[in-house]
Amino acid sequence: MRNFLQVMVDAVALGSLLALVALAIGLVFGVMRLINFAQGDYITIGAYALVVPTASLTPALLIGALPVPLMVAGIMLVVILLALATERAAFRPLRDSDPATLLISSFAVSYFLQHLVMLIHTGRPKSVGIGQALTTPIDILGLRVPGIQVVTMAVTAALLIALVLFLKRTPMGIQMRAAAENFQMARLLGVPANRVIAVAFVISGVLGAVVSLLLIVQTGTLSLRMGLMPVIFAFFATVIGGMGSLTGAALGGFLVGVASVLLQSFLPEGLRPFRDAFLFGLVIIILLVRPKGLIVIGAARERV
């Protein structure tokens, strides 16, 4: 039982992380019909901004050397500016293109950013020691939970609540939900398209920065592709949650994270290397049963 609870804590912690990435993808998809694979590179660059660009495998800290509040603010600023720059330079000129073109452009942006990091930091993985105090386990009701998992869950809960309040209570949040449902009608009512999309990218930047920091504390490793797997998993999360539904994206993130950890823990030893195959098999089964995802929005999703 204790073992199961321990596994569930791991599962919920990973689910929380994926929910944050899925929300970022879902939010931008909502207002732009763009599945932004560059979200993974926002995470990577946020993490690399912690250290001084050198060829060293144990680089000195840059933004990571600042006191925690300043460090968090600094990484957020870097990722927000990056997200806004990609929106302005790559996605805005293609805004009226079909979703397939937008998707391909996001791959292009992603490759560009990966190679930019490689150019500045070299392509070798590096180790970075930040927030190591958080990796020591805390004793909670007999369970030994690493502090970072508690922080991950608490931060996710706080961000989810903040996002819900923003979307439900603020004029910009309501406009964003309106634009996500029917972008053209929102524009006809005067909702400023550029501002709504920019705010969606700012939020995706904040979420990306938070995921950068949580990942780096968990793993202590910087690598060019560190954002890739979270984004692929989060993409599946948004698909099974129902594209365009933010509740679905968060729910999908939790489900994928939980399923991943449960498979890792309870699959027979010999099958564990194939965990992802089982996970993606589950995604296929969910989509066969509910092709539009778990949460379907009644309104037409396509822009007309």
Add this chain to the structure above:
Amino acid sequence: MLNITDLTVRYGKLTALDGVDIRVDAGEAVFVVGPNGAGKSTLLKTIAGLLRPAGGQVAFEGRAIAGGAPEALCRGGLSLVPEGRHIFRTLTVEENLSVGMMIRRDKAEAKADLEQVLGLFPILRERFRGIAGNLSGGEQQQLAIARALLQRPRLLMIDEPSLGLAPLVIEGVYASLRELNAGGLTLLVVEQSTARVLDLASRVYVIRSGKVVLTDSAEALATGDAMEEAYFGYAGRADA
């Protein structure tokens, strides 16, 4: 107030509007009727900035507006209730109306307008906090019109207000439009059905295959079959 001259709009090689001239004066209720595919919705979408014309001019209150961004045109006093209503189904009635009021700077007056609009459409007050997607077709049409009214437009354009509604509900929607027009609001309404047009219209344009084939005052059209003939293509040309 609105002057459209020689307007041409194309979808690729297909010409949807071909040299259309339409004028709407302040306080009028101008109707554009025509069969399916005549170019009626294209006309309203072009005026509202959703489509770029291939040629011709659109002037609103003396300013050229063709090709302007929809959000800017709406702030400039033009509101469109598009075909199919397009309310935000996942938002509440209140939130839908708040998006309509977003462009208003005079918050106190906007609040007073909200009260007035809820007086005009009492069902919206009853369903104020309910999800808009749960409203009936007629209620959704009322919400779409109410939302547009809260922008306090100087010209309200409505695409097929009677589409998909029961006769009694259409009666209610037209009664509201009549009241609004009597209160001084200029209307440009597109309808496929000619049934109720003459009750409300001051002038009517009939378009077929992207061209204006007849235009006259509602009074003149009330007698004789000119409108039906033009609509079904018996009349041939506008000057026939």
